Amino acid sequence: MPKPDTFQTPDDDTRALVRSLIESASEVVLATLRPDTATPYLSRVAMAVDPDGVPMTMVSNLAHHTAALEANSACSLMVEAPASKGDAMNHPRLTLHCHARIxxxxxxxxxxxxxxxxxxRPKSKLYIDFPDFRFVRFEIENGLLNGGFGKAYLLAPSDIRH
Structure with a gap:
């Protein structure tokens, strides 16, 4: 992890951007560690938030990321701004370091x-009641916000939640 002094101090605008990214995300990239090799594994999952602003998703018992989360709850979520024009490296993106609670x-x-x-996520009605699906709440440890070129922030849980 980069040294803390390489990060800017989060302010109210930073916290508002973080909340906006989380609340507008319909899907995120979930990073887990494969239980057999500890190799990073990435998958795209649907995301919602609970009333406290805690990210949550649904996982199937058939999915590789479910087995990974059962073996090791440590994970990360990559939350990005909706696609727009221009250089993607100038658009804000947020990494949340979490522990998954199934x-x-x-x-x-x-x-x-x-x-x-x-x-x-109304379209989830198609599969939400399948018996192999369970909900996961992501308990946030901290986060990293890249708000665009030259705008890097190390975030405490209090900077991320409502």
Whole structure:
């Protein structure tokens, strides 16, 4: 990790950009470690947020990233601004370092998470009730925001959440 003094100090505008990126993201890139080799594994997953602004997704028991999260909850999420014109390196992007908490289907909070997910991702109605799908909440440790050229920030959880 780069030295902390290479980062700018987050301000209210930075925190607003972070929240905007998270709240507008319909999908993110999930990075896990393969349990058999510890090789990084990337996959694109649908994302929603709970009322506290905590990112969440659904995972299938058939997916490689699910086995990886069950073996090691440490993961990262890459959140990007929606595609737009110009140089992609000038557009903001956010990496969240997290621990995944898989919610089993018999957990009492499943129905609340289901309703929240459906409200934000209505197309998930096609598969949300398949028995092999479970919800995952991502507990954020910290984050890195690249707000465009020369705008790098190391973020505490308080800079990221509501």
């Amino acid at each position: 919610i089993d289907n018999d957990d009492p909070q499943r129905e609340t998470l289901r309703d929240l997910f459906l409200a934000q």
